Every structure is written in C-alpha cells, then in structure tokens.
Amino acid sequence: MTAAPQTIVVAGGGVAGLELVLALDELAGPDVRITLLEPEDVYVEQAMTIAEVFEHGERARRPLAAILQGTRVALVHEALALVDPSRHVLRTASGAMIGYDRLVIAIGAAAVAFAPGVLSVEPRSVEGLRALAAEVADGTATHVGIVIPPGRHWSLPAYELALKLADHGAAVGRRPEITVVAPEPRPLSIFGEDAARTLAQRLEADGIAVLPRASAEVLPGPPPVVIVHPGRRTLTVDRVAALPRLRPRRIAGVGFPADGFLRVDAVGRVNGTPDVYAVGDATDGPVKLGSLAAQQAEATARHLAAPPEPGAGAAAPTRAVPRATLHGAPHVVPLPLPLGREPDPDAALKVAAPRLAARLSALSAPPPS
Structure with missing residues (x-):
C-alpha cells in the first residue's frame, strides 16, 4: 500500500530553516512534500555583517530561489501568522491557509534597537x-x-x-x-x-x-x-x-512560554503543541548562534525524514558544538581554535551547515571560462 504524501512546512529562511529544508530534500523519501515559508526573497548571511561593512561588498545576501534551485523545496513568499494545531492548518500574514502534517518554526528572534x-x-x-x-x-x-x-x-x-x-x-x-x-x-x-x-x-x-x-x-x-x-x-x-536586544516573535496558536522563546526537546518538538517543531533563535537556548541553529536543524530533519516507530523511547539529546568565524583584524580566525589548519573564513558554516555552505559557495564561485 502506498503511503499518503506528507507535507512538511518550514517557516523561516535563515540558517536553520535553509539547512533544514536542504537536509529534508536529501534525506526524506519521495512521498514528502517540502515547503519553505519566507516573506523575503534573499538570504541574509548575518555572520558576514561586519565583513560586509569594511569590504564594501554584498557578500551577505543571496537570492533564496538560487539557493534552492534544483531541489524539490517549494518556496512561498509568505510570513507565518497563526497556527491551528487541531486542524493542522496555518494562516499566513496575507490570510492564506496552508495545511501541514509537520510544521517547523524557524522564524528567528526579533532584533530591537x-x-x-x-x-x-x-x-x-x-x-x-x-x-x-x-x-x-x-x-x-x-x-x-x-x-x-x-x-x-x-x-x-x-x-x-x-x-x-x-x-x-x-x-x-x-x-x-x-x-x-x-x-x-x-x-x-x-x-x-x-x-x-x-x-x-x-x-x-x-x-x-x-x-x-x-x-x-x-x-x-x-x-x-x-x-x-x-x-x-x-x-x-x-x-x-x-x-x-533579541525578543521572541510570538505566533498565535503555538504554546509559547511566559518568556516567549519556545522550549523544545532533543529533536525540536515544541512542548504542548503536537506536530509542531522549532529550531534556531526562536527556541530558548541562551546563545543565539547560526552554527547551533544549524545543528538543531540537522537533528530535526533526520527525525522528520525517518521518524521513530510508535512506542520508541525519547530521542537522546545530542551535544551541539558552538562554531563561528571571527572576522577581526588582522586575520580570520575559526572558533574553536583549529590545530594545524589554515584559517578558513567559511569554516564554521561548512562544519555546522554543510549543505547551505556548499550552495553559497557555488553561488559565489566565478562562472567557468
């Protein structure tokens, strides 16, 4: 008997959301439909902000459509506004209703001056x-x-x-x-x-x-x-x-705690809201870092691509390793400090978000002569 198609909607096109949909595209079976909900049409590489200031380039921005080219990910330029978990339906900011089997919230945090x-x-x-x-x-x-x-x-x-x-x-x-x-x-x-x-x-x-x-x-x-x-x-x-200052982006219908950031388990399930997951800065981790968000996304993608059998025990927590790249004078320094390797300005992204890093690298490469 053929399994019914499953629809996974990911809300948010930052590091976590992109690494998650790219992982699902690679890992999930052909019966899984993947939708990315993101109101903007570009991915902003926030880790490159200071480098962009001083190098006067546009290295920090890439078209989402180009990043997702060749995948089965459907890109919908909408923002998540409300979730109805009982009906497995979400509403966008424009009023459109979209059904889902699993929803992943990767909308990040709001930056307030x-x-x-x-x-x-x-x-x-x-x-x-x-x-x-x-x-x-x-x-x-x-x-x-x-x-x-x-x-x-x-x-x-x-x-x-x-x-x-x-x-x-x-x-x-x-x-x-x-x-x-x-x-x-x-x-x-x-x-x-x-x-x-x-x-x-x-x-x-x-x-x-x-x-x-x-x-x-x-x-x-x-x-x-x-x-x-x-x-x-x-x-x-x-x-x-x-x-x-970072503030939570509350979504109606989702079980946000008093402090506003979502509490999740080892595979990203949101406490108290069935079939809703969250990754990245929307969750209650004390440190907001792209590499940690990408590692969360990987764990959630693997769970969604091959969910455990009914009655299986809870997933064991994995230890996420913080990684970043310090773009400070006079050299670029990967963190944690490497031993016996040349500094690589993209080292953190390549390790924590390998699929996204590979696509960004391909977009940055000069065209073949």
Missing part, C-alpha cells in the same frame, strides 16, 4: 556602520563605546566591530579609544579558555578595553554618555554602537 539614537550592529545598519568607520578614519570619532546587552544574545559581532575599527583607524595612523561593555566574564568564553585568552590578547594589543560582567545604559547626548553598571562608571564617547 538597544536604545533610541544608538547605532545597532546588525545587517540593516550596514550603511550606518560604514559611516562610523569613516568617522574613526577621519578623526571625528576618537572614542567609541560598544555595548553588548544582557540576556539572550550573540556577542561575537561586537568584538569583530571593535577589532575592525581599531584596524581601520591604524591604517591611516589613528588609534581610536574603543571600549566594549560586556555581560560575559571573558570575551567569547563559550569557545573555551584558549579562544577566550587569544581574543583577549588580541583586543589588548589593539588597545581595546573590555569591561566584563557589566551592563550599560546610554544617554544620547550629545555627546553620548555610557553609564556602566555595577558602579555607575560613566564613559563620555563620540559614538555608541550596540548589539540589538
């Missing part, structure tokens, strides 16, 4: 960040404050920005004063002691001060004033940039 008047370190602010770099180079900005907010976040872009600004100033004979306010005890300690020590040494060598275990509030000025807690230390700076 740290404070009014503070430059946000994110893809939408590339031009503003380029203007900041120009002010460092021409001497308008001699002291820059960079703030990492407490809570769920990913701090690496703040350190990348600090290193790149220092290098940008040094290239024209300037040595800007740069101060990073960070809630973590040591820079990027999630990658282990060796990585944290290496980054701390590099920051110190470039004259970048890091105030650890701290939070900040910003008075917009002019000039801007950063008040550092605890202790209410004040920093008068020329410019302030900050990572955005």
Whole structure:
C-alpha cells in the first residue's frame, strides 16, 4: 500500500530553516512534500555583517530561489501568522491557509534597537556602520563605546566591530579609544579558555578595553554618555554602537512560554503543541548562534525524514558544538581554535551547515571560462 504524501512546512529562511529544508530534500523519501515559508526573497548571511561593512561588498545576501534551485523545496513568499494545531492548518500574514502534517518554526528572534539614537550592529545598519568607520578614519570619532546587552544574545559581532575599527583607524595612523561593555566574564568564553585568552590578547594589543560582567545604559547626548553598571562608571564617547536586544516573535496558536522563546526537546518538538517543531533563535537556548541553529536543524530533519516507530523511547539529546568565524583584524580566525589548519573564513558554516555552505559557495564561485 502506498503511503499518503506528507507535507512538511518550514517557516523561516535563515540558517536553520535553509539547512533544514536542504537536509529534508536529501534525506526524506519521495512521498514528502517540502515547503519553505519566507516573506523575503534573499538570504541574509548575518555572520558576514561586519565583513560586509569594511569590504564594501554584498557578500551577505543571496537570492533564496538560487539557493534552492534544483531541489524539490517549494518556496512561498509568505510570513507565518497563526497556527491551528487541531486542524493542522496555518494562516499566513496575507490570510492564506496552508495545511501541514509537520510544521517547523524557524522564524528567528526579533532584533530591537538597544536604545533610541544608538547605532545597532546588525545587517540593516550596514550603511550606518560604514559611516562610523569613516568617522574613526577621519578623526571625528576618537572614542567609541560598544555595548553588548544582557540576556539572550550573540556577542561575537561586537568584538569583530571593535577589532575592525581599531584596524581601520591604524591604517591611516589613528588609534581610536574603543571600549566594549560586556555581560560575559571573558570575551567569547563559550569557545573555551584558549579562544577566550587569544581574543583577549588580541583586543589588548589593539588597545581595546573590555569591561566584563557589566551592563550599560546610554544617554544620547550629545555627546553620548555610557553609564556602566555595577558602579555607575560613566564613559563620555563620540559614538555608541550596540548589539540589538533579541525578543521572541510570538505566533498565535503555538504554546509559547511566559518568556516567549519556545522550549523544545532533543529533536525540536515544541512542548504542548503536537506536530509542531522549532529550531534556531526562536527556541530558548541562551546563545543565539547560526552554527547551533544549524545543528538543531540537522537533528530535526533526520527525525522528520525517518521518524521513530510508535512506542520508541525519547530521542537522546545530542551535544551541539558552538562554531563561528571571527572576522577581526588582522586575520580570520575559526572558533574553536583549529590545530594545524589554515584559517578558513567559511569554516564554521561548512562544519555546522554543510549543505547551505556548499550552495553559497557555488553561488559565489566565478562562472567557468
């Protein structure tokens, strides 16, 4: 007897959503229909934001249709608005109704500016960040404050920005004063002691001060004033940039907890909402990192492609390994630190999201002569 076709809808076209649909395209049987729901028509490679600022290219954006070319993934330019789990139906922002057998929420988190008047370190602010770099180079900005907010976040872009600004100033004979306010005890300690020590040494060598275990509030000025807690230390700076605060994107009909980020099991099932899964920044992990999101996606894809037999025990949790690439002066550094390998600017993506990385690499390759 032929099995009934199964429809898997994935909402969200970021790292997690794309790696998941590409994995399903490879792993799932021919009776599985795969739909990607994403309102935008481009994939924004957020990990390349700081590199894009200083290299003045468009490396961080790729058409979704080109990434999915040759797969069976149906791309629908819609946003998820509501889920009716009892009927296995979702509603899009435009009012369209789409049925599903399994739904995966990969809509990420909403980036909210740290404070009014503070430059946000994110893809939408590339031009503003380029203007900041120009002010460092021409001497308008001699002291820059960079703030990492407490809570769920990913701090690496703040350190990348600090290193790149220092290098940008040094290239024209300037040595800007740069101060990073960070809630973590040591820079990027999630990658282990060796990585944290290496980054701390590099920051110190470039004259970048890091105030650890701290939070900040910003008075917009002019000039801007950063008040550092605890202790209410004040920093008068020329410019302030900050990572955005991350907030959950709530979807009606899904069992969001009080803090808004979805709690999931080892294969991504959302607590309390049958046949609904979640991966990436929409889930309640404390660190928002593309490589962790991609590893979540892999586990969920494998489960959906070959679900366990009825009565099988719960899936054993797998240990996700955080990986990233530090685009800081003067070299690109994969994290965790490799041994006996040349630094590769795409190393983290190749390991954590191999299918997406392969397609991005193919799109970036020059056409054959």
